[in-house]
Amino acid sequence: MKLSKLIIAGLLMSALTACSSEEPAVTEAVNYTKTYEPLTFSNLDIPVNIEVIDGITYANGVLIVNKEIPLPEDYNPEMQPEVIEAYTQMFEDGAAEGLNFELVSGFRSYDYQAELYNNYVSRDGKEAADRYSAEPGHSEHQTGLAIDVGSYDSAVLLQTSFEYTPEFQWMKDVAHEYGFIIRYMKGKEDITGYMYEPWHLRYVGDKATEIYESGLTLEEYFGLN
Known part of the structure:
Protein backbone atom coordinates (compact mmCIF):
# COMPACT_ATOMS: atom_id res chain seq x y z
CA MET A 1 0.00 0.00 0.00
CA VAL A 65 0.92 17.89 -1.80
CA ASN A 66 0.17 15.79 -4.86
CA LYS A 67 -2.70 13.95 -6.53
CA GLU A 68 -3.27 11.77 -3.45
CA ILE A 69 -2.22 14.09 -0.63
CA PRO A 70 -4.38 17.23 -0.37
CA LEU A 71 -4.27 20.59 1.35
CA PRO A 72 -7.16 21.98 3.42
CA GLU A 73 -9.49 24.19 1.44
CA ASP A 74 -8.87 27.11 3.79
CA TYR A 75 -5.07 26.85 3.67
CA ASN A 76 -4.12 30.28 2.37
CA PRO A 77 -0.50 31.19 3.23
CA GLU A 78 0.19 33.50 0.24
CA MET A 79 3.62 33.42 -1.36
CA GLN A 80 6.25 32.68 1.26
CA PRO A 81 8.87 35.42 1.80
CA GLU A 82 11.79 33.01 1.53
CA VAL A 83 10.52 31.91 -1.89
CA ILE A 84 10.25 35.50 -3.13
CA GLU A 85 13.76 36.21 -1.90
CA ALA A 86 15.12 33.04 -3.54
CA TYR A 87 13.63 33.48 -6.99
CA THR A 88 14.42 37.22 -7.00
CA GLN A 89 18.08 36.42 -6.35
CA MET A 90 18.07 33.67 -8.97
CA PHE A 91 16.54 36.00 -11.57
CA GLU A 92 19.09 38.72 -10.74
CA ASP A 93 21.99 36.29 -11.01
CA GLY A 94 20.55 35.03 -14.29
CA ALA A 95 20.30 38.59 -15.59
CA ALA A 96 24.01 39.01 -14.85
CA GLU A 97 24.54 36.09 -17.25
CA GLY A 98 22.47 37.80 -19.93
CA LEU A 99 19.30 35.79 -19.19
CA ASN A 100 15.79 37.15 -18.86
CA PHE A 101 13.43 35.28 -16.56
CA GLU A 102 9.78 36.05 -16.04
CA LEU A 103 7.62 34.99 -13.12
CA VAL A 104 4.50 33.53 -14.74
CA SER A 105 2.64 32.22 -11.71
CA GLY A 106 3.10 32.09 -7.95
CA PHE A 107 0.59 31.56 -5.15
CA ARG A 108 -2.91 30.40 -6.08
CA SER A 109 -5.78 30.07 -3.64
CA TYR A 110 -8.02 27.00 -3.52
CA ASP A 111 -10.83 28.92 -5.20
CA TYR A 112 -8.62 30.28 -7.97
CA GLN A 113 -7.24 26.80 -8.66
CA ALA A 114 -10.79 25.47 -8.80
CA GLU A 115 -11.66 28.08 -11.41
CA LEU A 116 -8.61 27.24 -13.51
CA TYR A 117 -9.11 23.49 -13.25
CA ASN A 118 -12.80 23.61 -14.10
CA ASN A 119 -12.09 25.77 -17.15
CA TYR A 120 -9.49 23.28 -18.35
CA VAL A 121 -11.88 20.37 -17.85
CA SER A 122 -14.60 22.20 -19.80
CA ARG A 123 -12.15 22.89 -22.62
CA ASP A 124 -10.14 19.66 -22.85
CA GLY A 125 -12.01 17.08 -20.77
CA LYS A 126 -11.05 15.72 -17.35
CA GLU A 127 -8.58 13.08 -18.51
CA ALA A 128 -6.51 15.59 -20.47
CA ALA A 129 -6.80 18.32 -17.84
CA ASP A 130 -5.56 15.98 -15.12
CA ARG A 131 -2.26 15.61 -16.97
CA TYR A 132 -1.36 19.27 -16.67
CA SER A 133 -3.57 20.80 -14.00
CA ALA A 134 -4.18 19.95 -10.35
CA GLU A 135 -7.60 19.60 -8.82
CA PRO A 136 -8.34 22.27 -6.20
CA GLY A 137 -6.64 21.35 -2.93
CA HIS A 138 -3.96 19.38 -4.77
CA SER A 139 -1.95 22.19 -6.33
CA GLU A 140 1.56 23.03 -5.18
CA HIS A 141 0.80 26.66 -5.94
CA GLN A 142 -1.57 26.71 -2.95
CA THR A 143 1.43 26.08 -0.67
CA GLY A 144 3.07 29.41 -1.51
CA LEU A 145 6.21 27.38 -2.22
CA ALA A 146 5.93 26.89 -5.99
CA ILE A 147 6.49 29.14 -8.98
CA ASP A 148 6.16 28.89 -12.74
CA VAL A 149 8.89 30.67 -14.68
CA GLY A 150 9.34 31.60 -18.30
CA SER A 151 11.76 33.18 -20.72
CA TYR A 152 10.80 36.80 -21.36
CA ASP A 153 12.86 37.33 -24.51
CA SER A 154 11.53 34.26 -26.33
CA ALA A 155 8.02 34.60 -24.92
CA VAL A 156 8.13 30.90 -24.00
CA LEU A 157 5.63 30.58 -21.18
CA LEU A 158 4.40 27.29 -19.74
CA GLN A 159 5.49 25.26 -22.75
CA THR A 160 7.82 22.27 -22.82
CA SER A 161 9.87 24.18 -25.40
CA PHE A 162 11.08 26.28 -22.45
CA GLU A 163 13.50 23.37 -22.00
CA TYR A 164 15.47 24.61 -25.02
CA THR A 165 15.89 28.22 -23.90
CA PRO A 166 19.17 29.56 -22.51
CA GLU A 167 17.26 30.40 -19.33
CA PHE A 168 16.31 26.80 -18.66
CA GLN A 169 19.73 25.44 -19.63
CA TRP A 170 21.26 27.64 -16.95
CA MET A 171 18.48 27.24 -14.39
CA LYS A 172 18.31 23.44 -14.42
CA ASP A 173 21.80 23.15 -12.95
CA VAL A 174 21.68 26.01 -10.46
CA ALA A 175 18.09 26.19 -9.20
CA HIS A 176 18.97 23.90 -6.29
CA GLU A 177 21.52 26.46 -5.10
CA TYR A 178 18.58 28.78 -4.46
CA GLY A 179 16.48 26.09 -2.77
CA PHE A 180 14.42 25.00 -5.80
CA ILE A 181 13.91 21.70 -7.60
CA ILE A 182 12.17 20.99 -10.89
CA ARG A 183 9.10 19.30 -9.49
CA TYR A 184 7.57 17.54 -12.50
CA MET A 185 10.49 15.88 -14.23
CA LYS A 186 10.81 14.37 -17.69
CA GLY A 187 10.31 10.61 -17.67
CA LYS A 188 8.65 10.68 -14.24
CA GLU A 189 5.08 11.30 -15.37
CA ASP A 190 3.91 7.94 -14.08
CA ILE A 191 5.15 8.89 -10.61
CA THR A 192 4.13 12.55 -10.33
CA GLY A 193 0.93 12.10 -12.33
CA TYR A 194 1.68 15.21 -14.38
CA MET A 195 3.29 15.93 -17.71
CA TYR A 196 6.85 17.21 -17.82
CA GLU A 197 6.91 20.84 -16.67
CA PRO A 198 10.37 22.37 -16.99
CA TRP A 199 8.93 25.70 -15.85
CA HIS A 200 7.53 24.54 -12.49
CA LEU A 201 9.89 25.02 -9.57
CA ARG A 202 9.24 23.92 -6.01
CA TYR A 203 11.06 25.49 -3.07
CA VAL A 204 12.39 22.93 -0.58
CA GLY A 205 15.15 25.02 0.99
CA ASP A 206 18.32 23.34 2.20
CA LYS A 207 17.18 19.90 1.00
CA ALA A 208 17.22 21.03 -2.64
CA THR A 209 20.80 20.05 -3.44
CA GLU A 210 20.48 16.51 -2.14
CA ILE A 211 17.17 16.00 -3.94
CA TYR A 212 18.62 17.46 -7.15
CA GLU A 213 21.68 15.23 -6.99
CA SER A 214 19.52 12.16 -6.35
CA GLY A 215 17.67 12.67 -9.65
CA LEU A 216 14.46 11.70 -7.87
CA THR A 217 11.03 13.25 -7.56
CA LEU A 218 9.76 14.23 -4.11
CA GLU A 219 7.60 11.11 -4.11
CA GLU A 220 10.60 8.88 -4.79
CA TYR A 221 12.95 10.75 -2.48
CA PHE A 222 10.62 10.37 0.49
CA GLY A 223 9.35 6.93 -0.49
CA LEU A 224 5.80 8.14 -1.13
CA ASN A 225 5.37 6.51 -4.53
Whole structure:
Protein backbone atom coordinates (compact mmCIF):
# COMPACT_ATOMS: atom_id res chain seq x y z
CA MET A 1 0.00 0.00 0.00
CA LYS A 2 1.32 3.46 -0.84
CA LEU A 3 2.46 5.52 2.12
CA SER A 4 0.28 8.40 0.96
CA LYS A 5 -2.75 6.12 1.18
CA LEU A 6 -1.71 5.20 4.72
CA ILE A 7 -1.64 8.90 5.58
CA ILE A 8 -5.14 9.42 4.23
CA ALA A 9 -6.34 6.25 5.92
CA GLY A 10 -4.94 7.48 9.21
CA LEU A 11 -6.84 10.73 8.89
CA LEU A 12 -10.05 8.90 8.06
CA MET A 13 -9.61 6.53 11.00
CA SER A 14 -9.12 9.47 13.33
CA ALA A 15 -12.28 11.10 12.00
CA LEU A 16 -14.29 7.90 12.38
CA THR A 17 -13.07 7.45 15.95
CA ALA A 18 -14.11 10.97 16.80
CA CYS A 19 -17.56 10.46 15.27
CA SER A 20 -18.15 7.26 17.22
CA SER A 21 -17.42 8.90 20.56
CA GLU A 22 -20.30 9.55 22.95
CA GLU A 23 -18.85 12.94 23.82
CA PRO A 24 -20.54 16.04 22.35
CA ALA A 25 -19.29 17.08 18.91
CA VAL A 26 -16.52 19.65 18.90
CA THR A 27 -17.25 22.47 16.49
CA GLU A 28 -13.90 24.27 16.50
CA ALA A 29 -10.90 23.06 14.50
CA VAL A 30 -8.98 20.31 16.25
CA ASN A 31 -5.25 20.04 15.76
CA TYR A 32 -4.34 16.58 14.51
CA THR A 33 -0.81 15.28 14.48
CA LYS A 34 0.25 11.81 13.43
CA THR A 35 3.87 10.75 13.26
CA TYR A 36 4.56 7.56 11.34
CA GLU A 37 7.48 5.29 12.10
CA PRO A 38 10.59 6.43 10.19
CA LEU A 39 11.13 4.54 6.97
CA THR A 40 14.43 3.68 5.34
CA PHE A 41 14.39 4.60 1.66
CA SER A 42 16.72 2.07 0.04
CA ASN A 43 18.17 4.32 -2.67
CA LEU A 44 19.40 6.92 -0.17
CA ASP A 45 19.20 5.10 3.13
CA ILE A 46 17.63 8.09 4.87
CA PRO A 47 14.98 7.97 7.59
CA VAL A 48 11.67 9.49 6.50
CA ASN A 49 9.30 10.83 9.09
CA ILE A 50 5.78 11.69 8.00
CA GLU A 51 3.60 14.09 9.97
CA VAL A 52 0.07 15.33 9.34
CA ILE A 53 -0.56 18.59 11.16
CA ASP A 54 -3.86 20.45 10.76
CA GLY A 55 -4.54 18.44 7.62
CA ILE A 56 -1.15 19.31 6.08
CA THR A 57 1.35 16.55 5.32
CA TYR A 58 5.08 16.92 5.91
CA ALA A 59 7.90 14.53 5.04
CA ASN A 60 10.98 15.35 7.11
CA GLY A 61 9.58 18.84 7.46
CA VAL A 62 8.93 19.32 3.73
CA LEU A 63 5.31 20.10 2.90
CA ILE A 64 3.90 17.49 0.52
CA VAL A 65 0.92 17.89 -1.80
CA ASN A 66 0.17 15.79 -4.86
CA LYS A 67 -2.70 13.95 -6.53
CA GLU A 68 -3.27 11.77 -3.45
CA ILE A 69 -2.22 14.09 -0.63
CA PRO A 70 -4.38 17.23 -0.37
CA LEU A 71 -4.27 20.59 1.35
CA PRO A 72 -7.16 21.98 3.42
CA GLU A 73 -9.49 24.19 1.44
CA ASP A 74 -8.87 27.11 3.79
CA TYR A 75 -5.07 26.85 3.67
CA ASN A 76 -4.12 30.28 2.37
CA PRO A 77 -0.50 31.19 3.23
CA GLU A 78 0.19 33.50 0.24
CA MET A 79 3.62 33.42 -1.36
CA GLN A 80 6.25 32.68 1.26
CA PRO A 81 8.87 35.42 1.80
CA GLU A 82 11.79 33.01 1.53
CA VAL A 83 10.52 31.91 -1.89
CA ILE A 84 10.25 35.50 -3.13
CA GLU A 85 13.76 36.21 -1.90
CA ALA A 86 15.12 33.04 -3.54
CA TYR A 87 13.63 33.48 -6.99
CA THR A 88 14.42 37.22 -7.00
CA GLN A 89 18.08 36.42 -6.35
CA MET A 90 18.07 33.67 -8.97
CA PHE A 91 16.54 36.00 -11.57
CA GLU A 92 19.09 38.72 -10.74
CA ASP A 93 21.99 36.29 -11.01
CA GLY A 94 20.55 35.03 -14.29
CA ALA A 95 20.30 38.59 -15.59
CA ALA A 96 24.01 39.01 -14.85
CA GLU A 97 24.54 36.09 -17.25
CA GLY A 98 22.47 37.80 -19.93
CA LEU A 99 19.30 35.79 -19.19
CA ASN A 100 15.79 37.15 -18.86
CA PHE A 101 13.43 35.28 -16.56
CA GLU A 102 9.78 36.05 -16.04
CA LEU A 103 7.62 34.99 -13.12
CA VAL A 104 4.50 33.53 -14.74
CA SER A 105 2.64 32.22 -11.71
CA GLY A 106 3.10 32.09 -7.95
CA PHE A 107 0.59 31.56 -5.15
CA ARG A 108 -2.91 30.40 -6.08
CA SER A 109 -5.78 30.07 -3.64
CA TYR A 110 -8.02 27.00 -3.52
CA ASP A 111 -10.83 28.92 -5.20
CA TYR A 112 -8.62 30.28 -7.97
CA GLN A 113 -7.24 26.80 -8.66
CA ALA A 114 -10.79 25.47 -8.80
CA GLU A 115 -11.66 28.08 -11.41
CA LEU A 116 -8.61 27.24 -13.51
CA TYR A 117 -9.11 23.49 -13.25
CA ASN A 118 -12.80 23.61 -14.10
CA ASN A 119 -12.09 25.77 -17.15
CA TYR A 120 -9.49 23.28 -18.35
CA VAL A 121 -11.88 20.37 -17.85
CA SER A 122 -14.60 22.20 -19.80
CA ARG A 123 -12.15 22.89 -22.62
CA ASP A 124 -10.14 19.66 -22.85
CA GLY A 125 -12.01 17.08 -20.77
CA LYS A 126 -11.05 15.72 -17.35
CA GLU A 127 -8.58 13.08 -18.51
CA ALA A 128 -6.51 15.59 -20.47
CA ALA A 129 -6.80 18.32 -17.84
CA ASP A 130 -5.56 15.98 -15.12
CA ARG A 131 -2.26 15.61 -16.97
CA TYR A 132 -1.36 19.27 -16.67
CA SER A 133 -3.57 20.80 -14.00
CA ALA A 134 -4.18 19.95 -10.35
CA GLU A 135 -7.60 19.60 -8.82
CA PRO A 136 -8.34 22.27 -6.20
CA GLY A 137 -6.64 21.35 -2.93
CA HIS A 138 -3.96 19.38 -4.77
CA SER A 139 -1.95 22.19 -6.33
CA GLU A 140 1.56 23.03 -5.18
CA HIS A 141 0.80 26.66 -5.94
CA GLN A 142 -1.57 26.71 -2.95
CA THR A 143 1.43 26.08 -0.67
CA GLY A 144 3.07 29.41 -1.51
CA LEU A 145 6.21 27.38 -2.22
CA ALA A 146 5.93 26.89 -5.99
CA ILE A 147 6.49 29.14 -8.98
CA ASP A 148 6.16 28.89 -12.74
CA VAL A 149 8.89 30.67 -14.68
CA GLY A 150 9.34 31.60 -18.30
CA SER A 151 11.76 33.18 -20.72
CA TYR A 152 10.80 36.80 -21.36
CA ASP A 153 12.86 37.33 -24.51
CA SER A 154 11.53 34.26 -26.33
CA ALA A 155 8.02 34.60 -24.92
CA VAL A 156 8.13 30.90 -24.00
CA LEU A 157 5.63 30.58 -21.18
CA LEU A 158 4.40 27.29 -19.74
CA GLN A 159 5.49 25.26 -22.75
CA THR A 160 7.82 22.27 -22.82
CA SER A 161 9.87 24.18 -25.40
CA PHE A 162 11.08 26.28 -22.45
CA GLU A 163 13.50 23.37 -22.00
CA TYR A 164 15.47 24.61 -25.02
CA THR A 165 15.89 28.22 -23.90
CA PRO A 166 19.17 29.56 -22.51
CA GLU A 167 17.26 30.40 -19.33
CA PHE A 168 16.31 26.80 -18.66
CA GLN A 169 19.73 25.44 -19.63
CA TRP A 170 21.26 27.64 -16.95
CA MET A 171 18.48 27.24 -14.39
CA LYS A 172 18.31 23.44 -14.42
CA ASP A 173 21.80 23.15 -12.95
CA VAL A 174 21.68 26.01 -10.46
CA ALA A 175 18.09 26.19 -9.20
CA HIS A 176 18.97 23.90 -6.29
CA GLU A 177 21.52 26.46 -5.10
CA TYR A 178 18.58 28.78 -4.46
CA GLY A 179 16.48 26.09 -2.77
CA PHE A 180 14.42 25.00 -5.80
CA ILE A 181 13.91 21.70 -7.60
CA ILE A 182 12.17 20.99 -10.89
CA ARG A 183 9.10 19.30 -9.49
CA TYR A 184 7.57 17.54 -12.50
CA MET A 185 10.49 15.88 -14.23
CA LYS A 186 10.81 14.37 -17.69
CA GLY A 187 10.31 10.61 -17.67
CA LYS A 188 8.65 10.68 -14.24
CA GLU A 189 5.08 11.30 -15.37
CA ASP A 190 3.91 7.94 -14.08
CA ILE A 191 5.15 8.89 -10.61
CA THR A 192 4.13 12.55 -10.33
CA GLY A 193 0.93 12.10 -12.33
CA TYR A 194 1.68 15.21 -14.38
CA MET A 195 3.29 15.93 -17.71
CA TYR A 196 6.85 17.21 -17.82
CA GLU A 197 6.91 20.84 -16.67
CA PRO A 198 10.37 22.37 -16.99
CA TRP A 199 8.93 25.70 -15.85
CA HIS A 200 7.53 24.54 -12.49
CA LEU A 201 9.89 25.02 -9.57
CA ARG A 202 9.24 23.92 -6.01
CA TYR A 203 11.06 25.49 -3.07
CA VAL A 204 12.39 22.93 -0.58
CA GLY A 205 15.15 25.02 0.99
CA ASP A 206 18.32 23.34 2.20
CA LYS A 207 17.18 19.90 1.00
CA ALA A 208 17.22 21.03 -2.64
CA THR A 209 20.80 20.05 -3.44
CA GLU A 210 20.48 16.51 -2.14
CA ILE A 211 17.17 16.00 -3.94
CA TYR A 212 18.62 17.46 -7.15
CA GLU A 213 21.68 15.23 -6.99
CA SER A 214 19.52 12.16 -6.35
CA GLY A 215 17.67 12.67 -9.65
CA LEU A 216 14.46 11.70 -7.87
CA THR A 217 11.03 13.25 -7.56
CA LEU A 218 9.76 14.23 -4.11
CA GLU A 219 7.60 11.11 -4.11
CA GLU A 220 10.60 8.88 -4.79
CA TYR A 221 12.95 10.75 -2.48
CA PHE A 222 10.62 10.37 0.49
CA GLY A 223 9.35 6.93 -0.49
CA LEU A 224 5.80 8.14 -1.13
CA ASN A 225 5.37 6.51 -4.53
